[in-house]
Amino acid sequence: MTLPLSPRMSYGQMRMALYDVAPDLHVASAWLPGKLDGIYCLATNTVLIDRRITYTRKRCALVHELVHWQHGDDTSNGCRGGKLEQRCRHETAILLINPAEYALAERMYDGNPYQIAAELNVTIQIIQDYRQWLHDNVTV
Ligand SMILES: [Zn+2]
Numbered sequence: 530m531t532l533p534l535s536p537r538m539s540y541g542q543m544r545m546a547l548y549d550v551a552p553d554l555h556v557a558s559a560w561l562p563g564k565l566d567g568i569y570c571l572a573t574n575t576v577l578i579d580r581r582i583t584y585t586r587k588r589c590a591l592v593h594e595l596v597h598w599q600h601g602d603d604t605s606n607g608c609r610g611g612k613l614e615q616r617c618r619h620e621t622a623i624l625l626i627n628p629a630e631y632a633l634a635e636r637m638y639d640g641n642p643y644q645i646a647a648e649l650n651v652t653i654q655i656i657q658d659y660r661q662w663l664h665d666n667v668t669v
Pocket residue numbers: 593597604608609614617
C-alpha cells in the first residue's frame with residue numbers, strides 16, 4: 530500500500546489522511562521515554578508520537594514510524610539501527626521532500642542544511658538522510 534502522504538502536508542493533515550486508508554492503525558500522542566520521538570508497536574498496531582516535540586519533528590517522526598509500519602518492523606523499544614533503519618530513513622526522507630523544492634532551497638540557501646530544513650519544514654536529520662540517498666542513488 531502507498532502511504533497517502535505528500536511533502537507539504539501538516540501533521541494534522543497526515544493524521545486525517547490515515548483515518549481513511551488505515552482505519553486499523555492507531556496513532557496517538559504520548560510521553561515517550563528518553564529521546565524517542567516516535568515508536569511503532571507491531572503487537573497493538575499503534576504508532577505513538579512524543580507530545581513534547583515540535584510539529585515539524587512530529588511530522589518527521591510520524592512518517593518514519595509509518596514506514597516501519599508498512600514494513601512490519603516493530604520499534605516499540607526504539608529503532609535498532611542497521612540496514613532496516615537505513616532503508617526506513619531513506620524512504621522517510623523521500624516521502625517528506627519534494628525534489629524540485631529541495632533543489633530550489635539548496636540554491637536559495639547556498640546548501641545550508643539548517644535553512645533548507647526550515648524552508649522544507651523537516652528536521653536536519655531528514656536533510657542529511659536525503660543527501661545520503663542522493664549520494665547513493667544519483668549518478669552525475
Ligand atoms: Zn526507525
